[in-house]
Amino acid sequence: MLQPMPRIRPRSAALLGCAAVLAAALPPAAHAQTDPAADAPRVRWGLVIHGGAGTIRRAQMTDERAAEYTAKLTEALRAGHAVLVEGGSAVDAVVAAITIMEDSPLFNAGKGAVFTSSGTNELDASIMSGADLNAGAVAGVKRVKNPILLARAVMDGSPHVMFARDGAESFAEEQGLEIVEESYFYTESRMRALERAKEEAEQGGSAALRTESEKLGTVGAVALDRNGDLAAGTSTGGITNKLWGRVGDSPIIGAGTYASNESCGVSATGQGEFFIRNVVAYDICARVLYTGASITQATRTVIQERLVDQNVLGGVVVLGADGEIAMEFNTDGMYRGWIGPDGEVTVKMYADD
Numbered sequence: 001m002l003q004p005m006p007r008i009r010p011r012s013a014a015l016l017g018c019a020a021v022l023a024a025a026l027p028p029a030a031h032a033q034t035d036p037a038a039d040a041p042r043v044r045w046g047l048v049i050h051g052g053a054g055t056i057r058r059a060q061m062t063d064e065r066a067a068e069y070t071a072k073l074t075e076a077l078r079a080g081h082a083v084l085v086e087g088g089s090a091v092d093a094v095v096a097a098i099t100i101m102e103d104s105p106l107f108n109a110g111k112g113a114v115f116t117s118s119g120t121n122e123l124d125a126s127i128m129s130g131a132d133l134n135a136g137a138v139a140g141v142k143r144v145k146n147p148i149l150l151a152r153a154v155m156d157g158s159p160h161v162m163f164a165r166d167g168a169e170s171f172a173e174e175q176g177l178e179i180v181e182e183s184y185f186y187t188e189s190r191m192r193a194l195e196r197a198k199e200e201a202e203q204g205g206s207a208a209l210r211t212e213s214e215k216l217g218t219v220g221a222v223a224l225d226r227n228g229d230l231a232a233g234t235s236t237g238g239i240t241n242k243l244w245g246r247v248g249d250s251p252i253i254g255a256g257t258y259a260s261n262e263s264c265g266v267s268a269t270g271q272g273e274f275f276i277r278n279v280v281a282y283d284i285c286a287r288v289l290y291t292g293a294s295i296t297q298a299t300r301t302v303i304q305e306r307l308v309d310q311n312v313l314g315g316v317v318v319l320g321a322d323g324e325i326a327m328e329f330n331t332d333g334m335y336r337g338w339i340g341p342d343g344e345v346t347v348k349m350y351a352d353d
C-alpha cells in the first residue's frame with residue numbers, strides 16, 4: 001500500500017477568509033456591492049448536491065415532474081444529513097446522497113444512465129476525501145449497480161485511484177459489491193433519447209457534445225462534516241450517443257470532482273471534454289487557495305467567465321472549508337439543493353429560483 005497522506009487541515013482564517021477580510025475593510029456600501037459571497041448560503045456543516053445542469057425551463061416542466069425531482073433531491077439531502085447529524089464522515093454523507101440518486105431513473109447515473117451510440121450503458125464515478133486527498137474513480141463500468149460505491153471501494157480498498165472497464169468490474173466483484181445484468185440500466189426514455197440523438201446526428205446536428213434536456217442528470221454531492229472534513233463525489237452515465245469507450249470528466253479527479261480541506265469540494269456537470277481541458281473542479285479550489293477568492297467569486301469566475309468565453313455549458317456545486325456554498329451554472333437550470341445543521345431542505349431547479 002502507498003503511504004497515507006498526512007491529514008490536511010483547513011487553512012487559517014487569514015487565508016481562507018482573505019477576501020472577506022479585504023471586503024470588510026471597505027465602507028459598508030462598497031462592501032455590499034463588491035462581495036458576491038455576501039448572499040451565499042453558509043453552513044457549519046452540511047451537504048450540497050446537484051442532479052445535472054441543462055435545459056430546465058418552467059414552461060416545459062409539469063408540476064408532476066417537478067414534484068418527482070423535488071422529492072428525490074430531498075430524499076438524497078436527508079440521507080446525507082442523517083449521516084452528518086450522527087457525526088458521520090463527509091465521505092459517508094456523499095455516498096449516501098449519491099446512492100439515492102443513482103437508484104432513481106430520474107437521473108443520468110446508475111439506473112437512469114444514458115446510452116452510448118452502441119446501445120450500451122457505460123458508467124463513470126469518482127469520490128475524493130478532502131482530509132487526506134485520497135480519491136477513487138471508475139470509468140466505463142457496465143454491471144455495477146452503484147458506481148459511487150465502487151469508486152469509494154477503490155479509494156479505501158486499493159492503492160490506486162482509478163480502475164476502468166473489466167478490471168473495475170472484477171474489483172467490484174472482489175469487494176462484494178452488487179453486480180446487475182446490463183439490462184438493469186435499460187430505460188425507455190433514455191433509449192428514445194438515443195434514437196433522437198442518432199436521427200439528429202444523421203441530419204447533421206452536432207449531438208455528440210451538447211447537453212440537452214434528454215442528456216441531463218449527472219449527479220454529485222459535496223459534504224462538510226462536523227469534524228471539518230470535506231468530501232466530493234460525482235456519478236454519471238456520460239452523454240447520450242457517446243462513442244463506446246469515451247470517458248468524461250466525472251471520474252477525472254480535478255476535472256469533475258475535487259476536495260481538499262485547504263480550500264473546497266466541487267462536483268461538476270456539463271460538457272465533460274471541456275471540463276477536463278479546463279480542469280474545472282481543481283481550478284475553482286486552486287483560486288480559493290492561491291488567490292484568497294471566496295467560494296462564490298472563484299466559482300463565478302470559472303463558470304460564468306472562463307467557460308462562457310469558450311461556449312461551454314455546465315455547472316458545479318461547491319462547498320468551502322469555511323462552510324460557504326455555491327451552486328453556479330450557465331445553462332437554463334440545474335437540479336440542486338443544500339441542507340445544513342437545522343435539517344431544513346432547499347431545492348431549486350431554474351435560474352430564477
Ligand code: ASP
Nearest residue numbers: 218238248269270271272
Ligand atoms: N459531465 C458529464 C460527462 O461529460 C455529463 C453531464 O454532466 O451531463 O460525462
